[in-house]
Amino acid sequence: MSKSYFDETHTAIGHPKSTFMQWMLTIDHKRIGLMYAAVMFAFFFVAVATAFLMRLELFAPGGQFIDGDTFNQAFTLHGVIMIFLFIVPGIPAVLGNIVMPLMIGAKDVSFPRLNWFTFWLYILGCIIALASLFTDAGFADTGWTFYAPYSITTDTNVVFTLVAAFVLGMASILTGLNFLVTIHRLRAPGMTFWKMPLFVWGIYATAWIQLLATPVVGITLILAIMEKYFGIGIFDPAKGGDPVLFEHLFWIYSHPAVYLMILPAFGVMSEIIPTFSRREVFGYRAIALSSASIAGIGYLVWGHHLYTSGMADIAKTIFSFLTFFVAIPTGIKFYDWIATMYKGKIILSTPMLWALGTIITFTIGGLTGVTIAMIGVDIHLQDTYYTVAHFHYAMLGGVVFLFFAGLHYWFPLVTGKMYNETHAKRAFYLQFVGFNLLWFPMFIAGYYGMPRRYFDYLPEFQIYHQVSFVGAVLFIAGLIYMFIVFFKGWKSGNPSGPNPWNATTLEWHMPSSPPPLENHSKVPYVDFNPYEYHHGEPVVKFDYATMKRID
Amino acid sequence: MSHEYVPEIAVDREGNEYKVQGWQDDFYGGKLGFWLFMFTEVLMFGAMFMALAYYNHLHPQEFIEASASLNRLLGGINTVILLVSALTMGLSLLKMRAGDVKGSKLMIWATIVLALAFLGIKAVEWTAEYNHGIFLMHGEMLPESGMSFGKKLFFGMYFTMTGIHGFHIIIGIGIMLWLLKRINAGKVRPDHHILHWNIALYWDIVHLIWVFVFPYYYMIGAGGATGGH
Amino acid sequence: MDTNIVDYKKERLVYYKVLVGLLLLTAVTFIQPHLFMEESTFMAQMLIALIKAWLIIMYYMHLKGDTLIGTMGIFSLIIVATFFIIVIGFDVANFQFGDESYITGPTSAGVESAAPTHH
Amino acid sequence: MDVNNTLQGFNTMAATFAADVDQAFWINFWISVVLGLSVIIPMFYFAWKYRASNVKNEDIKNITHNTPLEIAWTLIPTALLMVLFYYGYSSMKTLRTMPAESESIVVKVEGSKWKWRYEYPPNKNGFVHKLGGAYTKPILDENGKMIKKGTMGKSALYVPVDTNIILHMTAPVDDVIHAFFVPAFRMKEDVVPGRLTKQWFRADKVGEYEVECAEYCGTDHAYMYSRIVVLPKEKYEEWFQGTADTPEGDYANSGDALLQQHGCKSCHAVTEDKMLIGPTLKTRRLTKEQVLEVIHNGQDKLGYPMGAMPAGLATGKDAEEIAAFVAGGMKGEKPASFAACSSCHGEDGKGMGGVSPSLVHYDTNLLRNVFKHGKKGMIGTMPAYPYITDEEVEAIATYLDSLK
Numbered sequence A: 001m002s003k004s005y006f007d008e009t010h011t012a013i014g015h016p017k018s019t020f021m022q023w024m025l026t027i028d029h030k031r032i033g034l035m036y037a038a039v040m041f042a043f044f045f046v047a048v049a050t051a052f053l054m055r056l057e058l059f060a061p062g063g064q065f066i067d068g069d070t071f072n073q074a075f076t077l078h079g080v081i082m083i084f085l086f087i088v089p090g091i092p093a094v095l096g097n098i099v100m101p102l103m104i105g106a107k108d109v110s111f112p113r114l115n116w117f118t119f120w121l122y123i124l125g126c127i128i129a130l131a132s133l134f135t136d137a138g139f140a141d142t143g144w145t146f147y148a149p150y151s152i153t154t155d156t157n158v159v160f161t162l163v164a165a166f167v168l169g170m171a172s173i174l175t176g177l178n179f180l181v182t183i184h185r186l187r188a189p190g191m192t193f194w195k196m197p198l199f200v201w202g203i204y205a206t207a208w209i210q211l212l213a214t215p216v217v218g219i220t221l222i223l224a225i226m227e228k229y230f231g232i233g234i235f236d237p238a239k240g241g242d243p244v245l246f247e248h249l250f251w252i253y254s255h256p257a258v259y260l261m262i263l264p265a266f267g268v269m270s271e272i273i274p275t276f277s278r279r280e281v282f283g284y285r286a287i288a289l290s291s292a293s294i295a296g297i298g299y300l301v302w303g304h305h306l307y308t309s310g311m312a313d314i315a316k317t318i319f320s321f322l323t324f325f326v327a328i329p330t331g332i333k334f335y336d337w338i339a340t341m342y343k344g345k346i347i348l349s350t351p352m353l354w355a356l357g358t359i360i361t362f363t364i365g366g367l368t369g370v371t372i373a374m375i376g377v378d379i380h381l382q383d384t385y386y387t388v389a390h391f392h393y394a395m396l397g398g399v400v401f402l403f404f405a406g407l408h409y410w411f412p413l414v415t416g417k418m419y420n421e422t423h424a425k426r427a428f429y430l431q432f433v434g435f436n437l438l439w440f441p442m443f444i445a446g447y448y449g450m451p452r453r454y455f456d457y458l459p460e461f462q463i464y465h466q467v468s469f470v471g472a473v474l475f476i477a478g479l480i481y482m483f484i485v486f487f488k489g490w491k492s493g494n495p496s497g498p499n500p501w502n503a504t505t506l507e508w509h510m511p512s513s514p515p516p517l518e519n520h521s522k523v524p525y526v527d528f529n530p531y532e533y534h535h536g537e538p539v540v541k542f543d544y545a546t547m548k549r550i551d
Numbered sequence B: 001m002s003h004e005y006v007p008e009i010a011v012d013r014e015g016n017e018y019k020v021q022g023w024q025d026d027f028y029g030g031k032l033g034f035w036l037f038m039f040t041e042v043l044m045f046g047a048m049f050m051a052l053a054y055y056n057h058l059h060p061q062e063f064i065e066a067s068a069s070l071n072r073l074l075g076g077i078n079t080v081i082l083l084v085s086a087l088t089m090g091l092s093l094l095k096m097r098a099g100d101v102k103g104s105k106l107m108i109w110a111t112i113v114l115a116l117a118f119l120g121i122k123a124v125e126w127t128a129e130y131n132h133g134i135f136l137m138h139g140e141m142l143p144e145s146g147m148s149f150g151k152k153l154f155f156g157m158y159f160t161m162t163g164i165h166g167f168h169i170i171i172g173i174g175i176m177l178w179l180l181k182r183i184n185a186g187k188v189r190p191d192h193h194i195l196h197w198n199i200a201l202y203w204d205i206v207h208l209i210w211v212f213v214f215p216y217y218y219m220i221g222a223g224g225a226t227g228g229h
Numbered sequence C: 001m002d003t004n005i006v007d008y009k010k011e012r013l014v015y016y017k018v019l020v021g022l023l024l025l026t027a028v029t030f031i032q033p034h035l036f037m038e039e040s041t042f043m044a045q046m047l048i049a050l051i052k053a054w055l056i057i058m059y060y061m062h063l064k065g066d067t068l069i070g071t072m073g074i075f076s077l078i079i080v081a082t083f084f085i086i087v088i089g090f091d092v093a094n095f096q097f098g099d100e101s102y103i104t105g106p107t108s109a110g111v112e113s114a115a116p117t118h119h
Numbered sequence D: 001m002d003v004n005n006t007l008q009g010f011n012t013m014a015a016t017f018a019a020d021v022d023q024a025f026w027i028n029f030w031i032s033v034v035l036g037l038s039v040i041i042p043m044f045y046f047a048w049k050y051r052a053s054n055v056k057n058e059d060i061k062n063i064t065h066n067t068p069l070e071i072a073w074t075l076i077p078t079a080l081l082m083v084l085f086y087y088g089y090s091s092m093k094t095l096r097t098m099p100a101e102s103e104s105i106v107v108k109v110e111g112s113k114w115k116w117r118y119e120y121p122p123n124k125n126g127f128v129h130k131l132g133g134a135y136t137k138p139i140l141d142e143n144g145k146m147i148k149k150g151t152m153g154k155s156a157l158y159v160p161v162d163t164n165i166i167l168h169m170t171a172p173v174d175d176v177i178h179a180f181f182v183p184a185f186r187m188k189e190d191v192v193p194g195r196l197t198k199q200w201f202r203a204d205k206v207g208e209y210e211v212e213c214a215e216y217c218g219t220d221h222a223y224m225y226s227r228i229v230v231l232p233k234e235k236y237e238e239w240f241q242g243t244a245d246t247p248e249g250d251y252a253n254s255g256d257a258l259l260q261q262h263g264c265k266s267c268h269a270v271t272e273d274k275m276l277i278g279p280t281l282k283t284r285r286l287t288k289e290q291v292l293e294v295i296h297n298g299q300d301k302l303g304y305p306m307g308a309m310p311a312g313l314a315t316g317k318d319a320e321e322i323a324a325f326v327a328g329g330m331k332g333e334k335p336a337s338f339a340a341c342s343s344c345h346g347e348d349g350k351g352m353g354g355v356s357p358s359l360v361h362y363d364t365n366l367l368r369n370v371f372k373h374g375k376k377g378m379i380g381t382m383p384a385y386p387y388i389t390d391e392e393v394e395a396i397a398t399y400l401d402s403l404k
Ligand code: HEA
Pocket: A145, A258, A259, A261, A262, A304, A305, A307, A323, A324, A326, A327, A328, A330, A331, A332, A334, A362, A363, A364, A365, A366, A367, A369, A370, A372, A373, A374, A378, A381, A382, A383, A387, A390, A391, A394, A395, A398, A399, D035, D036, D039, D077, D078, D081
């Protein structure tokens, strides 16, 4: 057996003997990616638990289990963990770290030590965020949006959360920076930008958003902290500040952030669809460029969160107009994926099921996004459950679903083992049904005027919340099921071999499985497109000892 | 398990050879990374400038009056100090690249001295303002004082932004000292000076920011309290 | 990329020349209010700052000739500029009901802004 | 009239522009259905048609371009999106274009933690109607089953039918953002402290419509309801020109009702010893720690003529004892060390006639002060109520007194 990255590693300092320290100090991108996954997964259950608590509370009108303040802290905790700890770092830090260098034929990212540092910065941020749970004042109760002046005047421990979000933002910036340099500098010879796999394009566009949007929210949080401690009235109306400025600054980051979440997820989709259709992707350049243009246009539309904030009507109109243009490149992507299935050979393995499921759910999420992009309609729907359902369809039914697709897809690459397909598919169906039951009724409730962040509601809405509760139970059951499948697969799955899916991109051309420490035995010369199939078989073949093409 | 760079060659089907870029010893990559970092600084200050412009737009007259009350002479001296320090830092890098390690170190020391002078003058300025009752959580800036919103916001942003800028100067001094240590340890050499290069870049961005901070705070009111906007 | 081999004398001269330019421009900022664009000190000052920034970036930060980083820089600046155009140019410039709002402060509306008494 | 509590939400349309919003929504809905199906139907069809068992490897085709199709799926959605933009924009225009104030009734709206208040223009006798208040939360039994529905009581925004109403909305500067949301009218706009925002509507159906707060504002965000009651014109006119509080009779002026109306009850428990956001109002009971804090550090918040209470009057064990005693409602054996307090607060702790506060219960002076200036303390900030009248203060004080 050749040695894999589980057996040996490079470390940031020294040459520790113990396995534990080797993991803690590792600078290997694959190990760091795995550690991110482990940590996220742990926090994740905290957020899922709070989500479940909220659904339980909302099961019937009236205060059942928790009071208003606890509920307010619950959705803040849920939002903060889901956004800052989980979904923003999510796909880039886990899949991007593990797969992206392999895909471009690099031995590691450009700054492996920085990558290590970033990971620990991320952990620090997580600790700060959760630490306030154990302080007297308690976790922040502002919602993940921290709107001033509420966040300035509330007595809960907002400062911890703000600092945590800042630290996590730094980590996000550094990840993006690292990836940008990696993609620019470390592509294997011959691999031009137009020969990069589409996942790398997704990561590339994402990295730009991480780099150029995150600082804005970083400084906004700093200003809010300054305001709390030094009494500068930047956002506090009592001192002449304007709360709407805070909303601007917050959404200048947080809107691009939603594309930061979805673009790498779209990248995952673009890998899975051609592989399981056994043919070349339709419209490679269109998909690649649409990632870039979503990222670009995404900077210009933040104001659609401010339609009812008191912003000038002319600004609303401009923002509304621009918002629609994000839907066009997204649509192009979707049609390209569907066209890729045309005259292919569709293999419905679990990753493909997740991908196709996402096409349905994200389409609903995206199209309802278009509804609320219409100003007049959003004036009614803003801050109702319609919006909540929109973003859960986009984030959970888009990003998280594709994250799961990616986890299934690259599971054999990372572990060298295969999970049980039958069980994995069952887990998918359970979650897919549960998810739609969970969130679809919320569109209707929102449409009838059910505002969000309400811990108690008028009896008229009860039926929707109850259906939704049933969905949540199914969904979470499916979730647990899926993780059991993963766990079993890792422990006792069959060896998968380096390329179980018959895929074409470079990460599947490994000399051994799981991959060795420094990835490819030698760096290949890339003179081929990422998805070259001929009659359903990968065209490019390598001699793994020399990494020379032998087809 | 060392991770030294082993030069590698990729070979295409015709047998042509291509040099592979490793992550180790990637001078341009290091520089690119640092530039990207500087873009984040630009966005950070950009956002603060936007907040400033926002309130400037709401209170144009008060901004001009408040600006007129700042000490332009001290601000100007600080500008000159920073510009000269940019020169000394640039020269130190130049000397390093040309092989004159000793001269390079001398120039770094000169930069540090200039940076300290900048901070000193800043301290004098802030003290004077404090004595005039203008400081965070103090005197005229307290909520109950009668100073107009526009001025409060101007001074609030002034202390925030010059404060954060000053913080960058302090960090700059810190990393220059670290650089000296690395030079003495032989880790930064004429043939391996990416750290030196990036710290020089850092120092440049610090006064690049000052180039905008200075006129926005000190000069917009220079045309007199009625000066245009 | 041999960044080592430098013509020390020649490059040093560039540094000095640029410094002189920067100092001159600094001097100009001080006399500008009495010299030109008296109506718009703000614009004039920012214009000078832009020239200074350009000198620093090109010569001190050695961006001259580096198209990759240069393009990225311009991209970042365009983004910042867009924020300004939208927020300042469209939203604040059309600030709604400012005259009746508290935060715009009664004094900033009119001429008597010198009087520090309000609220 | 007790305002009933069924939501007249999106399924009723009661303002003139609601139809525009609905039209925009449904146009969007059908276009979305078409666009969504244009993706989902081919997906299912291809997944079935080209299923693995049905395709021979040789039949796979690597089609990567089809210019006409690509142009079509770029331009057609773009065109449809522009249609949507137009309807979104035009419905926003009708929502946001205020009618002339001369042809409308301008009502001032103030949203604050957690109540809505309305102020009308003076009527022909110069009388100014001020109404509004907090929502009475539903009462639940211990299993969470509702015994009594929540209600707005009599407070509501009363408006005539078929008339333009313009709302000038704001929040107190030390408050937070709220949003005035009327689902049946399809309208919503934030109420921003420090800013003035406006909305207008013209109700075209007599009836009662729910107002909800749609911007998160803290503890009782979920109970920040109000109500719009649309009256026939004559009925409105009759009420408006009079001085009665509401068209259906006056507000109850009992202390309890006042506490409810002004929203005290969202922060203070009244009949039981429970700490909500502020201290209970039943007895002037502070927790032991708070009393200790006052003993150690003094307090100058209540605005008594005597000024500050000095710090450090008692220390150590003595302080502990006093604190326990005071926090316990001055019951049980009085500790000897209480002597340190009695010089100001009296032997019985009941304070000295408006000079120093009673430690046992509230007096009118204290209330008046707290209402005028609010009170920032260890627990949090109690907002000011400058508009509460003297009679009302009196009524509240008497009521609180009677609770002991
Ligand atoms: C992954 C995250 C994600 C993604 C990808 C999106 C995508 C989009 N979002 Fe969403 N959004 C959020 C996460 C996301 N959103 C969150 C978290 C919030 C609320 C935050 C908070 O307040 O807490 C929010 C809120 C939000 C609002 C504000 C609502 C309010 O508060 O009033 C708006 C308004 O315009 C909006 C619009 C859109 C649009 C137009 C898109 C578009 O990008 C969608 C594009 C996709 C499609 C259109 C579908 C696929 C395309 C086709 C099938 C082709 C054919 C169709 C057409 C051409 C139309 N979103």
